[in-house]
Amino acid sequence: MPWDDGLTPEQRSAASSIGSHARLLAGPGTGKTLVMSRHMQFLIEDQGIPASEIVALTFTRAAAHELMERVASDLPGQELPRISTLHSFALRQLLRNARRLSALPQPLRIADDWEQRNIILEDLKTLLGLPRIDDANDLFLQLSSDWETLAVEQGEYAPDPHFIGAWQQHRTIYGYTLRSELVYQLKRALEQLQDFLLDAPIRHLLVDEYQDLNRCDLAIIKAIANHGAQVYVAGDDDQSIYGFRKAHPQGIRSFPEEFAGSIDLPLHVCKRCDSEILRLAEFVAELDPQRIPKNTQPEAGRPRGEVALLQFANENEEASNIANLCKQLVETDHIPPESILILLRVDTRGSFSRVLREAFETIGLPMATASDESTPLEENCGREVLSILRLVNSPEDHLSWTSFLRIRRNGLGQVAISAIYDIARRSGLTFFQVINQIAEDPTRLPRFGGIVQAEVNTARHLIDQIRPLDPAVPESDLDILDFISQAVDIIIPGNPETDHIKQYLTGVASMTAAQSLEDLLVSLQSANLDIEPDLTPGFVNVLTMHKAKGLTANAVIVMAAEDEHIPGRQTNEPGLGDERRLLFVSLSRARNILIVTYCDSRVGQQRMLGRHPRNPRRTLTRFLRDTPLHPQPGPVYVQQRGQTEV
Numbered sequence: 001m002p003w004d005d006g007l008t009p010e011q012r013s014a015a016s017s018i019g020s021h022a023r024l025l026a027g028p029g030t031g032k033t034l035v036m037s038r039h040m041q042f043l044i045e046d047q048g049i050p051a052s053e054i055v056a057l058t059f060t061r062a063a064a065h066e067l068m069e070r071v072a073s074d075l076p077g078q079e080l081p082r083i084s085t086l087h088s089f090a091l092r093q094l095l096r097n098a099r100r101l102s103a104l105p106q107p108l109r110i111a112d113d114w115e116q117r118n119i120i121l122e123d124l125k126t127l128l129g130l131p132r133i134d135d136a137n138d139l140f141l142q143l144s145s146d147w148e149t150l151a152v153e154q155g156e157y158a159p160d161p162h163f164i165g166a167w168q169q170h171r172t173i174y175g176y177t178l179r180s181e182l183v184y185q186l187k188r189a190l191e192q193l194q195d196f197l198l199d200a201p202i203r204h205l206l207v208d209e210y211q212d213l214n215r216c217d218l219a220i221i222k223a224i225a226n227h228g229a230q231v232y233v234a235g236d237d238d239q240s241i242y243g244f245r246k247a248h249p250q251g252i253r254s255f256p257e258e259f260a261g262s263i264d265l266p267l268h269v270c271k272r273c274d275s276e277i278l279r280l281a282e283f284v285a286e287l288d289p290q291r292i293p294k295n296t297q298p299e300a301g302r303p304r305g306e307v308a309l310l311q312f313a314n315e316n317e318e319a320s321n322i323a324n325l326c327k328q329l330v331e332t333d334h335i336p337p338e339s340i341l342i343l344l345r346v347d348t349r350g351s352f353s354r355v356l357r358e359a360f361e362t363i364g365l366p367m368a369t370a371s372d373e374s375t376p377l378e379e380n381c382g383r384e385v386l387s388i389l390r391l392v393n394s395p396e397d398h399l400s401w402t403s404f405l406r407i408r409r410n411g412l413g414q415v416a417i418s419a420i421y422d423i424a425r426r427s428g429l430t431f432f433q434v435i436n437q438i439a440e441d442p443t444r445l446p447r448f449g450g451i452v453q454a455e456v457n458t459a460r461h462l463i464d465q466i467r468p469l470d471p472a473v474p475e476s477d478l479d480i481l482d483f484i485s486q487a488v489d490i491i492i493p494g495n496p497e498t499d500h501i502k503q504y505l506t507g508v509a510s511m512t513a514a515q516s517l518e519d520l521l522v523s524l525q526s527a528n529l530d531i532e533p534d535l536t537p538g539f540v541n542v543l544t545m546h547k548a549k550g551l552t553a554n555a556v557i558v559m560a561a562e563d564e565h566i567p568g569r570q571t572n573e574p575g576l577g578d579e580r581r582l583l584f585v586s587l588s589r590a591r592n593i594l595i596v597t598y599c600d601s602r603v604g605q606q607r608m609l610g611r612h613p614r615n616p617r618r619t620l621t622r623f624l625r626d627t628p629l630h631p632q633p634g635p636v637y638v639q640q641r642g643q644t645e646v
Helices: 009-015 032-044 061-074 084-097 113-127 134-150 161-174 179-192 215-226 275-285 316-329 348-363 380-395 399-408 415-427 431-440 451-470 479-492 498-510 517-526 575-587 605-608 635-641
Strands: 022-026 053-058 083-084 205-207 230-235 261-267 306-312 338-345 365-369 540-544 553-558 590-599 631-633
Touching: 009 261, 022 032, 032 053, 032 061, 032 205, 032 230, 061 083, 061 348, 061 498, 083 084, 084 215, 084 517, 113 134, 113 161, 113 399, 113 415, 134 179, 134 215, 134 605, 179 215, 179 590, 205 215, 215 230, 230 365, 230 575, 275 306, 275 575, 275 590, 306 316, 306 635, 316 338, 316 348, 316 431, 316 553, 316 590, 316 635, 338 348, 338 605, 348 540, 348 605, 380 399, 380 479, 380 498, 380 517, 380 575, 399 415, 399 451, 415 431, 415 451, 415 575, 431 451, 451 479, 479 517, 479 540, 498 517, 553 575, 553 635, 590 631
Parallel strands: 022 230, 022 261, 053 083, 053 205, 205 230, 306 590, 306 631, 338 540, 338 553, 365 540, 553 590
Antiparallel strands: none
């Protein structure tokens, strides 16, 4: 297929840009991913650039997978560019240069979300004598913020030395690096190590969702450009919503100043949203006087679409009518349940989704929330599988040994693990070195030594069974999917969660094109599950607004669009801007039907949330008060709609 097949004139012009840094300004539904994939095809087929010299970085694993699939379709049977998330790219470069990184524990091992929550935070809470685990988490959040904003390099870094000392000791004993420091450590290595080598030369660097990069991320892009890469970034300042990780729309807005001589490549035609949906979304975006001026227009001939702003008395009335509306959409409009999204600003302790679930159960319509589908690796049996797989790859993986000992029903609780840690601290040893000694001489750990010995022997037996199966081993005749299936059966034979764990791991392997156990583990280490979209097929999906980024649905219901939640407590910049852009992103997920709801009051648990907790009174968000869209009584709208043949 020719690289410009099916492209509009403005898409063709953008895809064929060459010779300078470029900023692709792409609003919702304008074909950003398509243009990026065709740009790579253009570079390879028209300009003769080797695929190995092209790198594309995305913000989420799902976005990387989508881009990879498009490029593979465009270039069947050919070598493909390197496409990954920024965190995965950073991890890959750090792993390649691990021996040069004296400041990080070796071998390089990234703690995942479960390990950070259940091992690192729990231990630091105890070591520092903190009353709550949230207090330990706050210390790490501040540390992450210092890395993301580069405060550590600007004289604004004032960490608690007691915390830093305890954490440095803890991570030496357990041998881990935090995911939140990956990009910062890559930036520092690129700047400080003359012999630091990227895994291959980069002549063309593409960056998706450029507006979501923080200062540290942006510094990486600049450093790669300074090494000779031509930078092609894509994004939309109206969709900058990750202020909590210190991203700011100024990054994409100031691109022309940061990259002198760069050009702009605007995309104006939205092929996703019906005209009235786009009009409402653009109204919200234009409330920001600092936005980059755009002229996004619906595709010619696009219908108006269905847009409504519905007012309800309280959350029970709202939930029951939303459930009935979704039933209409499925049964009358013939929209598949998975193409209906219900978006919430917050769902603290399931306060909103619980009421919705009761309403959906009443009418017999399946509904899923993102929290319903926590990954199986968060559960004990999944954690056992992951721990053994990691030990197959790295037999001295301290965190995996700790996880394995903690989650098994063996009588080893926090007291035993703390005793092992104390031996390591006093002896200047690592966690693995201590349990290895205990396995040889159980008397080193009174009361628990025999149990530790038995558990270590169990783990070693499993490791010995699985290691020869790894596709990376020359004698193995398995591919990665068969390997996963056989390994899980060995580790937890007959467990009812076996199929769920296999499905999850094979899904990750397929999405990331993993070829070996090491590839799979690298993918799992670098994923940020808090921002990865997660839909359940066959169900109406309830998501937070942040998780809806990158998704599209035939029908979108933005629920609880109230000033107490949007913007909530964020009444000053930059938080106010984040909230406004978050609403814009949510509205522009819809193709054909967009329903926005709000209540006059909220009682029960929902009354405790928002800018004025305990006060039941609620008002429409300030971002929609002056739109041409007038509120309608919600129950009347839903009833009349149900009586109208679609």
